[in-house]
Amino acid sequence: MANSTPLIQVKNLDLHFGAFHALKNVSVDFHAGELIGLVGDNGAGKTTLIRVLCGIYAPTSGGVFFDGNKVEKFHPKLAIDQGIETIQQSVGLCDNLSIARNFYLGREPVKRVLGIPFLDMGKMREKSTRVIRQFGLRANVSADDEVERLSGGERQSVKIGRAVEFKNRVVIMDEPTNHLSVREREHVNELAVQLKEQGLLVIYITHDIFQVHRLADRIVIMENGEKVADATTDSMTAEELEEVIRQGGRVVEKREAV
Ligand SMILES: Nc1ncnc2c1ncn2[C@@H]1O[C@H](COP(=O)(O)OP(=O)(O)OP(=O)(O)O)[C@@H](O)[C@H]1O
Numbered sequence: 001m002a003n004s005t006p007l008i009q010v011k012n013l014d015l016h017f018g019a020f021h022a023l024k025n026v027s028v029d030f031h032a033g034e035l036i037g038l039v040g041d042n043g044a045g046k047t048t049l050i051r052v053l054c055g056i057y058a059p060t061s062g063g064v065f066f067d068g069n070k071v072e073k074f075h076p077k078l079a080i081d082q083g084i085e086t087i088q089q090s091v092g093l094c095d096n097l098s099i100a101r102n103f104y105l106g107r108e109p110v111k112r113v114l115g116i117p118f119l120d121m122g123k124m125r126e127k128s129t130r131v132i133r134q135f136g137l138r139a140n141v142s143a144d145d146e147v148e149r150l151s152g153g154e155r156q157s158v159k160i161g162r163a164v165e166f167k168n169r170v171v172i173m174d175e176p177t178n179h180l181s182v183r184e185r186e187h188v189n190e191l192a193v194q195l196k197e198q199g200l201l202v203i204y205i206t207h208d209i210f211q212v213h214r215l216a217d218r219i220v221i222m223e224n225g226e227k228v229a230d231a232t233t234d235s236m237t238a239e240e241l242e243e244v245i246r247q248g249g250r251v252v253e254k255r256e257a258v
Contacts, residue, residue, distance in 0.1 A: 004031060005067060005068045006029035006030055006031050006065070006068075007030055007031055007032045007066065007067065007169065007170065007201050008029070008030040008053060008064065008065070008066055008170070008201070009028075009029050009030075009063075009064070009065040009068070010026055010027055010028045010029075010030075010049070010052075010053070010062070010063075010064055010065075011027050011062055011063045011064075011065070012025050012026075012027055012061070012062040012063070013025070013026040013027070013049070013052065013059045013061075013062035013063070013064070014026075014059060014060045014061045014062055015048060015052065015057060015059050015060050015225075016060045021225060022045055022048045022225050023045050023048055023049060023052070023059070023225050024224075024225040024226045025062070025226070026045075026049060026062070026222075026225075026226065026227050027062075027227070028220055028227055028230060030170075030201050030203065031201065032169065032199055032200070032201050033196060033197075033199045033200070033201070034196060034201055034202070034217045034218060035192060035193065035195075035196040035202040035204060035215055035216045035217050035218075036201070036202070036203050036204065036216060036217065036218050036219070036220055037204050037206065037209070037212030037213065037215070037216035037218070037219040037220070037233075038050075038203055038204065038205045038206075038220050038222065039205075039206060039207065039209050039212065039219055039220070039221050039222070039241070039245065040207075040221055040222035040223055040245065041207070041223065041245065042207075043224075044221075044222040044223050044224065044225070045222045045224070045225040045226075046205050046222050047174070047205070048225075049222065050086070050172055050174070050203070050205070052064060052074070053078075053079075053084065053172075054076070054078060054079035054084055054086065054172075055071075055074045055075050055076050055077065055078025055079055056074075056076055057074065058074035059074075066082050082169070082170065083167065083168040083169040083170060084168065084169075084170040084171075084172065085159075085162070085163035085166075085168040085170070085171050085172070086171075086172040086173075086174060087156065087159045087160060087163065087171060087172065087173045087174065087176055088174045088175070088176075092159050093105075093147045093155055093158065093159065094147065095146065095147050095148045096146060096147075096148065097146065097147060098143065098144050098145060098146055098147070099128055099132060099141070099142075099143045099144070099145055099146075099147060099150070099158060100121070100124040100125045100128040100129075100143040100144065101124065102147050102158060102162075103124065103127070103128035103131065103143075103158065103161070103162050103165075104124050104128070107166065108120075108124070109123045109124065111123075124143070125143045125144065127165070128143040128161075129142070129143045131161040131162070131164075131165050132157070132158065132161060134161065135157040135158070135160060135161040135191060136157055136187055136191075137150070137154050137157060137158075138154070141154070151181075151184060152179055152180045152181075152184060153180050153181070153183075153184025153185070153187050153188055154184075156176055156177075156180075156184075156188045156191075157187070157188070157191060160188070160191045160192075160195065163195070163200075164195065164198065164200070168200065169200055169201065170200065170201045170202075170203065171192075171195050171200055171201070171202050171203075172202075172203045172205070173188075173192060173202065173203070173204045173205065174205045175205060175206055175207075176188050176192070176204070177189065177206075177211070185211075189211070189214075189215055192204055192215060193215055196217075204216065209238050209241050209242050209245065210238045210242070213233055213237075213238035213241065214238075216233050217232060217233060218230065218231065218232050218233065219231055219233060219236070219241055221241065221244055221245060223245070223248050224248070228244060228248075229241060229244045
């Protein structure tokens, strides 16, 4: 893995919001088939880094490379162009629409009857039913049910299923298990591992180093806009990494993973 071209490479990235220095010389590689825990305290720069990767913010200096090609223009379509899906707890689904409609949101298939375009509900139902079963929704939930009926974990499952079905290559999970029950949390975490096993890059953002250490191949810790640790999970324990966070990145030798 270390010798292959990273799917995403971040090199010496700096980002200023006016006088505020939000990202400071951040370099990190992300490979396909890896599950990376992106950890750090509030305001550490995790979301800002992800927003650069998604094209929402342009860096002040430094570069982002996808498959070795430098991004020349940062714009919100970058995430779609590069196959990046972000899964957040509270956004991404419309409660008053059916599961099938949510599954195809913005990509609705159309069929023509006598030349008049109609939504292809049959196709939407069939495909989303298959995926929601695969991703573990209760047997009595149908693709025609409104999303409102789903538990928090099931909502996450719909988003994860959608990410896989539409051939995304990167799934960014932003605190995906907040407010979930223990069993739902386990389910979502199992899905995260499943995605990586299917060859996707999974970037899992959380404050909970212990939860993500069990799942991840590598942990990247941010602090005050800097990367302060980048370690494989078999080279550092969750306790050691927690100490890095506790000390604001000032302790413990950094063990580079790649
Ligand atoms: N658009 C913006 N304009 C000015 N400052 C910003 C902007 N976006 C983020 N920041 C600042 O950049 C810093 C990093 O924020 P960021 O949201 O990346 O942190 P985070 O690690 O994701 O934190 P959290 O875990 O709380 O979500 C914070 O101090 C934040 O206030």
